[in-house]
Amino acid sequence: MKIVVLKFGGTSVGTIERIKKVSQIIIGYIKKRYKVIVVSSAMSGVTNDLINKSKKISKNFISTEYDALVSSGEQMACALIAGRLNHMGYKSRSWMSWQIPIMTEGKYSSSRIVKINKKKIINYLNTGGIPIVTGFQGINLDSRLTTLERGGSDVSAIMMAKFFDAEKCIIYTDVDGVYTTDPNLISRAKKIDKISYEEMLEMASLGAKVMQPASIQDARLNRIDVDVKSSFKNKPGTLITKRKNIPSNKIITGISFTKNEAKVTLVGVTDKPGVAAAIFKPLSENSINVDMVVQNISANGKETDLTFTIKSDEIYKTERIIKNNKKIHFRNLLITKNVSKVSIIGVGMITTPGVTFRMFQALANKKINIEVISTSEIKISVLINKKYIKKAVQALHKEFKLDK
Helix, strand or coil: CCEEEEEECCCCCCCHHHHHHHHHHHHHHHHCCCEEEEEECCCCCHHHHHHHHHHHHCCCCCHHHHHHHHCHHHHHHHHHHHHHHHHCCCCEEEECHHHCCEEEECCCCCCEEEEECCHHHHHHHHCCCEEEEECCEEECCCCCEEECCCCCHHHHHHHHHHHCCCCEEEEEECCCCEECCCCCCCCCCCEECEEEHHHHHHHHHCCCCCCCHHHHHHHHHHCCCEEEEECCCCCCCEEEECHHHCCCCCCCCEEEEEEEEEEEEEEEEECCCCHHHHHHHHHHHCCCCCCCEEEEECCCCCEEEEEEEEEHHHHHHHHHHHHCCCCCCCCEEEEEEEEEEEEEECHHHHCCCCHHHHHHHHHHHCCCCCCEEEEECCEEEEEEEHHHHHHHHHHHHHHCCCCC
16 A cells, blocks of 8 residues: 655645645645545644633643643644545545544653554545544543644654555645755755755754654654655655765755743852752753753862853743752852854764864854854754844855855
């Protein structure tokens, strides 16, 4: 059985006219003799509206009912797609996650898919039907609906491709692929034809919004090629695939950036074993994600300054936790808000010397000061003043010839 999984994002199903367009795309694969499994997000704006409604009911909306509420948008979108396909003469029906079932485990609002029962969907495909499956959700052992993280419909599609051994997994969105950087910021950004799982994971984690990082990790672990393309344009997209399938003629593949960073510095921390763990443990317990970390030892060897970055919307929570932490001693707490992280990503830097120097020199030439540095095997990130984002990305895009 030749199966293709098609996932449509919120903007792709955002209006009735767009749902009609999506239905035409689905029929195109049917005519190519594929068995098609469709995974749909909620119509754009619907999930946010449901979240806002929950906040008006209660600031501490019970988690079980929260997931039942915010997962309802996908049901509407799936029913509309199935309804349109039936109108056009094709057998189709919507499938809720509990009807299949798609089994999940973990916390509400951040659960993960562990098993998908294939029998009902396979039987339906064999009758010529087109199943339209709700993304972003599953059912746990307590028979309660659970949701994945925001953007989790990508995960749903990739896991469907895994369990049904699909030939293709295609993510339809409002952009025609993955670009070297945000084309809204840099007009000369180029669409990338092929990108490795590792590079795409770094780009998504560092600010690129094409796909959710967890979905790329699932694709990498299960070795599922993912094609990202636009539902609005009939053009080739970007293939996310194994590193060995990609020509190695580029040092840097792309540039990502974030705008919602904050820098936290603890000045004069007593330097002793366990102090860093004592600082970061309560932050972790309160689900605060710490990113770039730099530690500077004082001249007397008895104190250290510890700097790290967090999301800017977690400043007040972080400040309160640190000030209430009786296990650490420091002289001052400094928080800087208007900072951003800019990162260059590429597997080519593994075997190419001088990449760090070229990045730093390009920024220095534009008189952009680097506040914090973080590196991995295929990534270099710097923290800079937020007002220099465009200038920094332009300089790096030109330095590494990403517009060629």
